[in-house]
Amino acid sequence: MATTICGWCGTRTHMALCTEPTMLPFVGQGYVYTATFQCSSEECERLSIGTVWRQTGYSSPKAEIVKDSSLQWEPKSIRSPDFENVPKQIADTASEAHACLSISAHRGAVALARAVVEATAKDHGITKGPLVSKIDEMHKQNLIRDITRELAHEIREGGNEIAHGDLADEPMPAEDAEAIVALMDEILEEVYQGPARMVALQKSRLERERRNAEKKQGS
Ligand SMILES: [Zn+2]
Known part of the structure; x- marks a missing residue:
């Protein structure tokens, strides 16, 4: 399972792969894989898209994409801290x-x-x-x-x-x-x-x- 800060709930969570990774047509060189993942937080469970660009193709996309540390996530995690004691x-x-x-x-x-x-x-x-x-x-x-x-x-x-x-x-x-x-x-x-x-x-x-x-x- 891939780990990231969920763009929906903002917590660091495991993202469980939901769909078979798809290889996108890529203009230029390389391989782009994308797949749907689900947040494993019980209060969230919402879906995010993980996408990765690679110079070499995966031999086993399903097994490899979840371990890939260069996955880009949509939605991105949006940090908006509170500022206590500030007007x-x-x-x-x-x-x-x-x-x-x-x-x-x-x-x-x-x-x-x-x-x-x-x-x-x-x-x-x-x-x-x-x-x-x-x-x-x-x-x-x-x-x-x-x-x-x-x-x-x-x-x-x-x-x-x-x-x-x-x-x-x-x-x-x-x-x-x-x-x-x-x-x-x-x-x-x-x-x-x-x-x-x-x-x-x-x-x-x-x-x-x-x-x-x-x-x-x-x-
Ligand atoms: Zn979440």
Whole structure:
């Protein structure tokens, strides 16, 4: 059985072969096999298509396709993480940036990641100038760390401008899109998620102290 992250339920699961692999007509050289598989998760059991391109044909397609690690899956697994403690609109957009990344929609991912950083700045009253100067301003207001600001500049200097630049005009390799989405994640962590965790910690500490004081008074 082939193992992958199911594009329907998002869990890592075994894919059971349902149909005899079909060999597709391939323009050029090589062999393309495709087959239907079923997710083995009891809550899912939905069907996916596994397709593989090979330079040499299988001698036993049914036995070999299930062991092939270069199977491409449809639907692809779409990752859309939740962003706790982030304002809902911003969190939803950040989640969509990851969804774009997981289907290799790199320009879409970058456009949304930029929108998230813009909205985060706006949420803190920073509305003027290009995105990089907004990031500088967030740094000045101690919302983000030195290294995060530096990283934003490096990504920009690498020619993969997070600030502006015509997305439709330039190639957008996966690594660049991943770096920009990772920067977005880091900014959300520093601006919203980290501080929220600290506040929660402080709250539980105060709560514990209050309970201890009550116990002492009671004894
Ligand atoms: Zn599934």
